[in-house]
Each structure stands twice: as structure tokens, then as C-alpha cells.
């Protein structure tokens with residue numbers, strides 16, 4: 001996690017800052033500005049996604065309180081937190097290549113939704129409650145090819161208190 005935070009996340013921040021400087025320098029040059037969009041999306045997404053991920057994690061993570069607003073919603077929509085996690089992990093396992101798994105509150109309907117994004121594409125409209133990094137760099141040092149084990153174990157440090165706070169704020 002230290003390597004992930006200090007090296008991987010840092011690289012997205014460094015490259016986003018460089019792209020933003022270039023964009024500022026390209027002021028008025030539409031062609032140059034367009035050429036920078038991919039770097040801004042990738043590195044900006046990487047920064048946003050990891051920032052959500054770190055705040056999701058805690059060494060003494062709190063389980064979902066069934067009496068909380070999110071606890072009630074999870075029970076109504078999924079039956080139990082275990083069933084939600086099973087669906088979330090199936091979605092994570094289905095990602096081909098690099099990407100992220102998300103539990104979001106749908107901006108239009110208010111319902112919970114499990115979704116995935118490829119690469120560092122961020123969630124821009126719905127409210128993220130939980131994000132899980134499914135890139136190889138997130139698990140390979142510890143789990144090697146056993147990514148399903150990583151998906152199972154990550155829930156031991158997913159802090160539902162943060163998720164509930166995000167849900168209430170939304």
C-alpha cells in the first residue's frame with residue numbers, strides 16, 4: 001500500500017500537474033489543448049480514483065451498521081451486505097485488463113448501483129460510496145495471480161463508515 005500510494009498514485013499526480021501546466025501554456029491553442037485531453041483524463045482519473053480508494057480503507061474498518069442510512073438501503077436493495085459484496089466481487093472479477101469497481105448512488109434514481117470503469121476512467125456523475133482498485137499493481141506483490149483472493153480480503157479493510165458518510169452527504 002505504501003508503494004501503491006507513494007509511487008503509483010504519486011505518478012498520476014506528477015503527470016496531471018505536468019499536463020495542467022502544458023494546458024495553461026497552450027492557452028488559446030485549441031489543437032494543443034485537445035492533444036492534452038487524454039493525459040488529463042488518465043492522470044486526473046488516477047488521482048481522483050485513488051483519493052476515493054484510500055479514504056475507503058482503514059486498518060480497523062467498521063462493518064456496515066444495519067441501522068445506518070446506507071445499511072437500510074443495502075438491505076432493501078440487496079438483502080444483505082454479504083450479497084452486495086458477492087455481486088461487487090463478481091463485477092471486479094469480470095474486468096478485463098485494468099480498471100475499477102464501484103458502489104455508487106445513482107445521481108438520477110438515488111438507487112445503489114455496482115459498476116466498473118476501465119483504466120483510470122473516473123465516475124463523474126454518480127456519487128461514489130466505495131471504490132476498489134482492480135489494477136494488477138494493487139494486488140500483485142501480495143497475491144500474485146490470485147486476484148479473487150485480493151477481492152475477498154480487501155473487504156476486511158473497507159471502511160463502511162466512510163461509505164455511509166458519503167451516502168448521507170449525497
Ligand code: MN3
Pocket residue numbers: 004008050133135137138
Ligand atoms: Mn492503483
